[in-house]
Amino acid sequence: MNFKDLSLEEIIAKIKSGETSQKEVWDYFANRIKKYDEKVQAYNFVNENGFIEADINSPLAWVSVWVKDIFCEKWIPTTCASKMLENFVPPYDSTVIKNLKTAGMNSLGKLNMDEFAMGSTSESSAFRKTKNPWGINRIPGGSSGGSAAAVAAGLAPASLGTDTGGSIRQPASMCGIVGFKPSYGRNSRFWVMAMASSLDCPGTFTKTVKDAGLLYDIMNWYDEKEDTSIEGKQTINPSIWDKKDLKWYKIGLPKEYMEEWLDEGVRKVILESVEKMKELWAEIVDISLPMTKYAIATYYILMPAEVSTNLARYDGIRYGHNSTLPHENLEEVYQNNRWEWFGDEAQRRIILGSYVLSAWFYDAYYKKASQVRTLIREDFDKAFTQVDAIISPVSPNVAWKIGEKIDDPLKMYLSDAYTIPASLAGLPGISVPAGFAISEDAEKEELPVWLHILTPQFEEERLLEIAHVFETSTPYSKISPKWFED
Numbered sequence: 001m002n003f004k005d006l007s008l009e010e011i012i013a014k015i016k017s018g019e020t021s022q023k024e025v026w027d028y029f030a031n032r033i034k035k036y037d038e039k040v041q042a043y044n045f046v047n048e049n050g051f052i053e054a055d056i057n058s059p060l061a062w063v064s065v066w067v068k069d070i071f072c073e074k075w076i077p078t079t080c081a082s083k084m085l086e087n088f089v090p091p092y093d094s095t096v097i098k099n100l101k102t103a104g105m106n107s108l109g110k111l112n113m114d115e116f117a118m119g120s121t122s123e124s125s126a127f128r129k130t131k132n133p134w135g136i137n138r139i140p141g142g143s144s145g146g147s148a149a150a151v152a153a154g155l156a157p158a159s160l161g162t163d164t165g166g167s168i169r170q171p172a173s174m175c176g177i178v179g180f181k182p183s184y185g186r187n188s189r190f191w192v193m194a195m196a197s198s199l200d201c202p203g204t205f206t207k208t209v210k211d212a213g214l215l216y217d218i219m220n221w222y223d224e225k226e227d228t229s230i231e232g233k234q235t236i237n238p239s240i241w242d243k244k245d246l247k248w249y250k251i252g253l254p255k256e257y258m259e260e261w262l263d264e265g266v267r268k269v270i271l272e273s274v275e276k277m278k279e280l281w282a283e284i285v286d287i288s289l290p291m292t293k294y295a296i297a298t299y300y301i302l303m304p305a306e307v308s309t310n311l312a313r314y315d316g317i318r319y320g321h322n323s324t325l326p327h328e329n330l331e332e333v334y335q336n337n338r339w340e341w342f343g344d345e346a347q348r349r350i351i352l353g354s355y356v357l358s359a360w361f362y363d364a365y366y367k368k369a370s371q372v373r374t375l376i377r378e379d380f381d382k383a384f385t386q387v388d389a390i391i392s393p394v395s396p397n398v399a400w401k402i403g404e405k406i407d408d409p410l411k412m413y414l415s416d417a418y419t420i421p422a423s424l425a426g427l428p429g430i431s432v433p434a435g436f437a438i439s440e441d442a443e444k445e446e447l448p449v450w451l452h453i454l455t456p457q458f459e460e461e462r463l464l465e466i467a468h469v470f471e472t473s474t475p476y477s478k479i480s481p482k483w484f485e486d
């Protein structure tokens with residue numbers, strides 16, 4: 001049986017009806033990984049002997065969900081794609097994994113990413129460069145590039161990722177699958193390696209919006225071990241999946257997100273999506289989010305500040321490698337380890353973060369950026385008094401070629417301009433199929449362009465409803481990359 005184009009929901013239904021078995025599904029994906037992962041390079045670790053036969057009445061019927069290498073998983077190597085954590089094997093599960101396992105998740109492996117989730121291309125992994133299944137010389141996006149590429153290439157039915165400034169929504173768009181980041185605090189961060197704690201959000205990559213809802217229903221839960229966890233649990237009302245139109249919804253298109261530096265092909269797809277939404281009876285409203293232009297600068301002060309404190313715990317002594325460079329004292333041991341085992345991007349952000357937090361510059365940078373963050377949040381609050389949801393491009397460009405922006409970090413940072421504002425405001429966001437555009441380089445490859453939808457904080461149900469109506473009104477979620485057909 002062929003499972004690669006089936007949604008999680010469809011695979012689970014086939015297991016429950018007896019049409020297939022848990023083992024057949026497991027073997028199918030394990031074999032596809034053997035066959036194709038050499039090309040895609042999505043996996044950091046494959047747990048070949050991990051299959052567990054279990055109660056098929058559990059919600060996930062023991063179907064495998066693959067996991068970004070940032071989630072601690074009991075007795076499974078968890079590296080954050082960093083030499084600093086090579087060989088680290090946690091003795092515990094992160095809360096979201098625990099929730100999924102209780103609901104019947106089998107886990108087959110760990111997926112590649114940018115080192116400590118810093119990047120937009122997955123090129124900063126210390127171990128491998130994951131490829132985009134739509135164009136094998138292209139980046140899959142990042143930082144959760146392995147998670148996105150694995151689902152897009154049919155090597156996994158669904159996967160987990162984290163989104164700090166766009167790391168679920170952007171790679172989902174580049175690889176042509178659904179990427180869902182709930183509101184900050186909905187999915188627990190407990191034992192998910194921290195990048196920037198006030199921004200990190202665990203979420204999912206799936207083939208359909210409905211699958212995103214299925215996993216979200218299981219993952220989101222109040223976690224007493226985590227002090228930013230949201231009280232209670234949200235259960236998605238299944239009636240939202242029956243909606244066929246967007247009647248009564250006012251949807252905002254921010255003018256700041258459609259400005260000149262957007263690729264023409266991307267702009268065209270977004271404008272077509274606007275027309276589609278009108279056909280679905282939504283009212284499209286032009287809105288303004290004037291603080292958008294400060295979002296990247298704000299993020300690149302607050303995020304590195306948090307990175308520098310979160311990564312201070314890695315000294316190379318308890319796990320990872322110990323440097324063999326000569327040293328005179330303990331401080332030099334730390335220095336050598338951190339210099340040798342953190343990659344360039346991690347070191348750049350640690351230095352930047354330490355600088356903006358230093359006593360002399362704290363007011364000028366960190367404090368000011370925190371104030372601007374409040375203004376960005378207020379921008380959204382104001383917009384949401386006018387509209388129920390906001391749409392925009394996910395990224396100004398389609399997937400670019402591996403190596404193209406690696407020597408120019410600023411260029412890479414700018415590509416997150418549309419995802420970062422919602423992260424700073426803690427909003428839920430999703431990337432959904434919207435169309436394809438031809439790359440502006442010599443290769444002229446046809447690549448996915450997905451639509452970014454945002455709703456107010458904690459309005460995940462509304463977000464999933466709108467996303468599902470839109471997704472099922474276009475043919476794009478049914479198209480998969482040609483190279484992995486059989």
Ligand code: GLN
Pocket residue numbers: 117118119120142143162163164165166167168195303416
């Ligand atoms: N690309 C952004 C960065 O490099 C976002 C990363 C993320 O969301 N983890 O910071």
